Amino acid sequence: MARNRCFTIVAGLSGLALLTALAGRGWTDEAPKPKAADRTKKVVIEKPTVAVVAGSASVADAKDAANPKVKPGDVKWHASFADACKAAEKSNKPVLLFQMMGKLDEQFC
Amino acid sequence: MLFSNEQVVGFINNNFEPAWESVRPVPIVRIDFGNGTVVTRTLNGNIATSVCTRDGLVLDVLPGIYQPDAYLEQLDQFRLLARYANKAMKLGVPVAKAGAQQQAASVEKPKTPEERRAEVIKNYHETQVKALADQGVAAKFVVNAGLSKAVIEDPIKLVLSVPPDTRNAAPVPKHVAKKDDKTPLEKPDDVAGWKTLAEDTQLNETVRRKLIHEMLAKEGLVKPEKLTKAIYKDVLHADLDDPYLGLGESLFASYPFAKEDKKH
Numbered sequence: 001m002a003r004n005r006c007f008t009i010v011a012g013l014s015g016l017a018l019l020t021a022l023a024g025r026g027w028t029d030e031a032p033k034p035k036a037a038d039r040t041k042k043v044v045i046e047k048p049t050v051a052v053v054a055g056s057a058s059v060a061d062a063k064d065a066a067n068p069k070v071k072p073g074d075v076k077w078h079a080s081f082a083d084a085c086k087a088a089e090k091s092n093k094p095v096l097l098f099q100m101m102g103k104l105d106e107q108f109c
Numbered sequence: 110m111l112f113s114n115e116q117v118v119g120f121i122n123n124n125f126e127p128a129w130e131s132v133r134p135v136p137i138v139r140i141d142f143g144n145g146t147v148v149t150r151t152l153n154g155n156i157a158t159s160v161c162t163r164d165g166l167v168l169d170v171l172p173g174i175y176q177p178d179a180y181l182e183q184l185d186q187f188r189l190l191a192r193y194a195n196k197a198m199k200l201g202v203p204v205a206k207a208g209a210q211q212q213a214a215s216v217e218k219p220k221t222p223e224e225r226r227a228e229v230i231k232n233y234h235e236t237q238v239k240a241l242a243d244q245g246v247a248a249k250f251v252v253n254a255g256l257s258k259a260v261i262e263d264p265i266k267l268v269l270s271v272p273p274d275t276r277n278a279a280p281v282p283k284h285v286a287k288k289d290d291k292t293p294l295e296k297p298d299d300v301a302g303w304k305t306l307a308e309d310t311q312l313n314e315t316v317r318r319k320l321i322h323e324m325l326a327k328e329g330l331v332k333p334e335k336l337t338k339a340i341y342k343d344v345l346h347a348d349l350d351d352p353y354l355g356l357g358e359s360l361f362a363s364y365p366f367a368k369e370d371k372k373h
Contacts, residue, residue, distance in 0.1 A: 094162065101347070
């Protein structure tokens with residue numbers, strides 16, 4: 001019994017050592033686990049922050065802050081001149097093209 | 110401002126298929142006063158409103174900014190112009206030249222609908238150039254049928270009629286707000302701003318429209334991209350290919366570090 005118990009303990013410790021070694025070698029496909037000292041930064045703080053930023057931020061955000069987006073009036077604008085022409089073929093209405101510097105859906109235009 | 114005006118919005122939505130496009134980024138000036146106060150303004154921007162056929166050809170253009178009621182009036186003329194052009198394609202209607210005796214419809218060799226339309230529109234622009242040069246005001250489309258007839262027949266029986274010569278009359282801008290107007294013009298800036306817009310509207314409808322009509326009479330029916338740069342450069346005085354939009358001289362004329370800046 002004592003022998004079995006001893007064997008079990010040794011096997012367990014060996015297994016643990018093996019797993020640690022494998023993790024250290026990057027044997028698994030996942031990125032190596034951060035060391036204990038890095039976990040707060042990488043897992044607890046950075047990971048959720050990256051997720052939030054990736055979900056909401058975009059390259060244009062810096063520009064948007066300088067020239068925020070606004071509703072381009074109440075006219076039912078088509079997405080493009082070509083779209084307006086296609087709609088005009090069906091509705092038999094003429095096309096009205098409004099050209100400007102800047103963008104109608106930005107505050108400063 | 111224009112596209113928040115209920116009447117303008119309603120008219121556009123009911124009568125046109127509208128689209129907007131940017132011809133280039135607008136110059137923006139930001140003055141940072143360094144105490145958290147930042148003032149932002151645009152510089153030298155301008156607009157052009159074109160009415161086009163269903164196949165994307167330009168019939169006419171309004172250059173620049175208008176007061177809402179003048180803009181609305183011109184949009185209505187655009188609506189009638191488009192219907193007039195359509196009718197020309199269907200019926201080969203002879204164009205009545207403004208101020209002249211009605212010409213008898215001559216027997217012409219058959220033209221395609223597109224050719225008829227192009228001819229009618231060219232004639233329209235030439236008539237407008239003449240009206241603006243001789244009379245100082247543009248000719249207007251009017252519905253030339255009585256109410257009952259208009260209901261039964263095709264109501265678009267249009268004749269370009271040139272208004273009487275008003276050059277000797279006192280040159281009062283049509284759309285300048287008066288004291289008893291409902292427009293609240295309490296502050297001096299409001300009055301100045303409204304007056305400036307009225308003057309812009311007047312300039313657009315005389316000098317600039319004449320240039321547009323000359324251009325379109327020469328070019329014929331073309332896609333908007335063929336005209337955009339010329340309209341901005343020659344009519345609105347904003348050369349889209351100039352990185353400084355014509356302001357380079359003003360910016361650098363007496364600036365002591367102009368050469369250094371240009372190097373960078």
